[in-house]
Amino acid sequence: MDKKVLKKILLVLSILFTILTFVGAGYVLLNKGQVSAGYSAIPMLWAVLFITAYNKVKKDLESEQ
Numbered sequence: 001m002d003k004k005v006l007k008k009i010l011l012v013l014s015i016l017f018t019i020l021t022f023v024g025a026g027y028v029l030l031n032k033g034q035v036s037a038g039y040s041a042i043p044m045l046w047a048v049l050f051i052t053a054y055n056k057v058k059k060d061l062e063s064e065q
Contacts, residue, residue, distance in 0.1 A: 003061055010054035017047035 024040030 003057055007054060007057045007061065010050050010057060014047055014050035014054055017043045017050060021047055 020043035021040050024043055027039050028035055028037055
């Protein structure tokens with residue numbers, strides 16, 4: 001897969017999971033903590049994973065030029 005396409009995909013996924021993290025946190029807060037914190041923690045883990053991968057691909061692209 002082309003690294004430029006991969007970079008865009010990772011950026012979109014990181015933004016999506018960051019938004020899901022805040023939605024999950026809002027859901028937990030609206031329910032006064034009676035629901036699982038996993039609603040925000042799991043998307044946060046995926047967001048960190050995709051952001052890290054995005055930064056690595058971005059750095060690799062910059063070093064190639």
